[in-house]
Amino acid sequence: METPRHSALVRVTHWLTVISFVALLVTGLEIVISHPRFYWGETGNVNMKPLFTIPIPSSRDTVPTGYGYVMPDQNGWSRYLHFESAWVLVLTGLVYGFASLLNGHLRRDLIPERGNRSLTAHLQRMRQYLQRRPPGADETSSYNVLQRSTYLLVIFVLFPLVILTGLALSPSFNAAVPFVVNSFGGRQTARTLHFFLTWALVLFLVVHVVMVAVSGFWARMRAMTIGTASTTETAVAEKEVA
């Protein structure tokens, strides 16, 4: 039997993350529309000077946007779905995180190899991308150093931060664990950071999908769904190795 390119755990948690992230993104944007203004510190409202505003109409007539109309209010179902999706994301992340730690996925596939833990190694691989030189045979069954560092950053820094800044918006969570919101420097700061972290994740998503498309969309989709790389690709890889 062919060895799968991605383990079943990686494939299942990957798509659960995709589904929950898209739901969080859409509902998050709906919620933002009800107050497209951002502040710094603990408090912020329309009587206070914003850090910046998004130049879009709002779903509330109390927000001065300069537009003559008010968008429909979608916050009820958006908030329900936002938090339900957040549970899927958090539980998926916990399963993935602990399993990766225990089964060696983290050490074997994600942490850069011993000789590659340098800025030079990252720059070297970046140069190879920019010069559009094809990847070496070693990359058919393993991530290169840039992929490894990016995935580590997304999985273990950006996602935990976007979840924590989200939790820091909850008055009930903040009552129980005031340390989190206070460390961010206040609730409105946490909200602004939540917004920026979202765009950092969207940037990753765009680059990720472009890279997948460039390197062979259907082969990559096969690998991340049924698990095996396409037969032709495997044959090419085997010939290269040989």
Add this chain to the structure above:
Amino acid sequence: MKPISRRALITSGLAAAGVAGLAAADRIARRHGLVPPDCRGVYGPGETLTYAAHRLLTRDAMAREFPRSMISKTPFANEVAPPSNEFKKLQADGFSDWRLSIDGMVAHPMTLSLADLRSMPTHSQITEVVCEEGWSYVAEWIGTPLSGVLREAGLLPQARYLKYFSIQPEWSDSIDIADAHHPQTFLTLGMNDGELPVGFGGPLRLRVPRQLGYKSVKYITRITATDSLKYQGDYAWFAGI
């Protein structure tokens, strides 16, 4: 007959254990009040997880209180529907005829005037009002803890929820007993060292500082204790997040 494969055996074993586990979890959750009234429907599982997690984590937690220097100089009050005639009449008399009735599952149903409420132990808290839309402000809230009023009314042990009603038509909400007894849940009469302005809910607003602003209903005239709740609303019943 086809022999049962090991994989099928393990899968069905896990599925059976999962179903039994969920049934047990459901029983335990109901017994300990971890299931919200809006636990059904497509958003039910997420809402139940949220409510259960918050109740396990925050039952006795206190909302953050702030130093006096952090009181917002420009608080914001969401507009409400134009005041009803009933409200305007009471306002003309300086709210001297405003009444709050406590009924339902209580041993001694009672009706209180604002003067009655003022004669009860008065506390103040500097807490943040957080709107589900995203904005917020900090203010000092002065009032009497709801728990003291419930004690006087003799809240019956089988009561699980409090429903509270505004004088404005079709404006009511409800909280569980944990929030009803919480020391920061106030029948609020004053704000920032003055009377509670009408825009911010005066003369009487229920403040529930561990939940979003929409649970802090303005112009309260009636509180009723009940053991069951049918919740229909576009927004989540539990607004701690």
